[in-house]
Amino acid sequence: MDKLKRRLQPRNLWHLLAVGFGSGFSSVMPGTIGSLAAIPFWLLLIQLPWQLYLLLVIFAICIGVHICHQTAKYMRLHDHGSIVWDEFVGMWITLMSLPVNNWQWLIVGFVIFRILDIGKPWPICWFDSNFQGGIGIMIDDIIAGVVSAGIIYLLGY
Secondary structure, three states: OOHHHHHOOOOOHHHHHHOHHHHHHOOOOHHHHHHHHHHHHHHHHOOOOHHHHHHHHHHHHHHHHHHHHHHHHHHOOOOOOOOOHHHHHHHHHHHOOOOOOOHHHHHHHHHHHHHHHHHOOOOHHHHHHHOOHHHHHHHHHHHHHHHHHHHHHHHHO
16 A cells, blocks of 8 residues: 555544545555445435435535545545545546436446546546645546436437
């Protein structure tokens, strides 16, 4: 584990959330592991009425801007790979649009989101390079989630 990761304090709630309950500590593809770790929480979210799901995602975005900013500031590095709360939120946004909640559509959503999050095509790259701090960490994944949701909507409907 690199020096920056060791600085994080798992007992600090902000750090714990920012690293996706530890999924961001993966030495291999922490963003992908963070996206996978978001799925069990999504399974809980889909039990709720869609309005409450949406409200919780908006809350996760708001709190995410703060926790990602504070954690990056503590690490003294903008958007360290171990910060994966943004992947959690991006996945939750993506998976809101599944036409059917089954494993096939879940895989489609996961793959589309990861391709857009890793590849950062326009307009995702523009947001990624023009915002700093917590919003800068979160915004590219939010946009990737929205674009992924749009693609899934078009594929499914």
